[in-house]
Amino acid sequence: MTDNNRELRIENLHVKVEGKEILKGIDLTVEPGKVHAIMGPNGSGKSTLAYTLMGHPGYEVTEGRAFLDGVDITEQSPNERAKEGLFLAFQYPHSIPGVTMANFLRTAVNAVSETPVSARDFRQQLREQMRLLKMNEDFAGRYVNEGFSGGEKKRAEILQMAMLQPKYAVLDETDSGLDIDALRIVADGVNAVLGPDLGVLVITHYQRLLNYIKPDFVHVLVNGKIVREGGPELALELEQTGYEQFEPAGAPA
């Protein structure tokens, strides 16, 4: 594999959900070390893109492909994609009653690692990452997302990202439902994980999150298509102008 292959590449992606076409030809490339932001109004297909990339069975790819470091992941199961190095931070993480965060994370870490991680190393790593995310020690013993506050759920997503060390991470509306303090903690967590090896796709409705996680590129998604691309300044511009300029006249926002 050459260095040229090191990218998450989406080519002409068309996706149907329950028979309705939501994504209508997306082209996007995320390189290691770069932060890309996808911005767009509600219903533009942002979360569809996130779920499709992760391989949710309810999302049907009718055209186009996705490659992770040269590997075609279009037909892969979600766990195979995770093993290739893809991560999705969910907008609405699901709770798994009766399963502790520690057990869940250990199973996940071992599933994506080539070699099993010893219990001792795992515990040490988990403690360290939880400290960075300002999480209480009892967090590891709680059931996955069960009874978590909005902020705890998002921090738990970032904790998972930190533990699994993906090559590419998709953050789906990670800012939704967070107050400013929680947002800062989550953003700090993301920034702590960022580095030259991680490519990030931040999906967000608002510019707010991008004050904390600085994008290198901004893509505007409207009605299933990317309608404009630019640098970080585009996010600030959208904050002023909104998305209406991209909507066809008379169409619902």
Add this chain to the structure above:
Amino acid sequence: MTSGFTIDAVRQLSASKNEPDWLLERRLHAWQIFEDLPMPTRQDEEWRRTDISKLRLNELTPFAPAGADVQSPLRLNGSNGGLLTQSNSVTVEQSLSDELAQQGVIFTDLDTAVREHPDLVRQYLSTEAIPAEAGKFQALNAALWSGGVFLYVPKGVEFEMPVRALYGLTAPGSSLFTHTLVVLEAQARASYIEEYASEGIDRQTLNAGAVEVFLRQDAHLTYITLQEWMGKVIDISTQRALMDRNSTLDWLVVGMGEGLTKTNIESGLRGPGANAQMLGILWGYGHQQTDYHTVQDHMAPHTTSDLLYKSALTDEAKSVFSGRIRVDKGAQGTDAYQANRNILLSKKASAFPSPNLEIEANEVRCTHGATVGKVDQDQLFYLMSRGIPLDAATRIVVEGFYEDVLQREPVASIRDNLRELIARKLDAS
């Protein structure tokens, strides 16, 4: 012992053990009831969803000699407070710690108890808890039981370290009539683990079992009963506890076996203030059929019962649960709860819960609920997105599903053994 079920077999069995006349009479009485009662059919409400027309009683051998060792499903080693191991009703290992023996605890097979403690056994065996009149298979057990377990804890004696028994089955085509009798005198406190296990049995084999529990005033029993019959075993059993004033029963039933299981599980709360916790962890796979009929029988005021049975089912397994709460007219101030949760892992698995309330008192709190659901696809997607393959993800969800029962399971020292057993069963299917 001749083959076949006849009154002569009952006489021979009793004679071979040199049993006292009262016991022979009890067996013959039970045999008469067995003969008089018709074989249950699906016309009977209690048997509506369980078909035993394929049971061929006359092709079974009543008794088999001891066979090879059968492993403890919980992988429990050592004798703990006491250990009793039977193979095909023959006692092969027996011990009781000196400490318990010195306090007057009796833990032995029922045959021995009949010889050494006839008055005690006579007072309780096949009397109030499970009289032969209770039904066809209860009568068959009362007529033909052999081996058995007797646990007796004298007044005020308390122990935490569980005593345990293992009923092993190794003879295909045979029949077992396991019979457990537990008596806790006033203020006694004990912990008892009972396992039923076999290796794969390739021909129709029957256990018609009975468990009779008596808790005297303020007694507290922690009781775990676990079944892992493998192969073509039909188990038709009744387990009934009679509970006096302010007694407590913490009861966990674990069903991990194959084949066909029809079990009646009853708490008779006959003394004011009695309190029963009834828990169930059931795993269904292959062509297994389970039919659990539970009764929370409130006969006295201010009694409480709390039942939580959870079953996960895969392949073509079928689970029937009928849970009855009875509250007598005089049982004012009763608190009774019942929940049955089922999770289906395959298209062909099925669960039929039916709660049933008979309430004659007016100052009671009663709630019941039953659910049947599939594994949540969003939960699976979430786990898989973290790199966990589908089968492991399913396993995690199922283990989590059982976890709240495990958290309430009363013998904390075996909780990890239970988790490992569940993991092993999930791995195997």
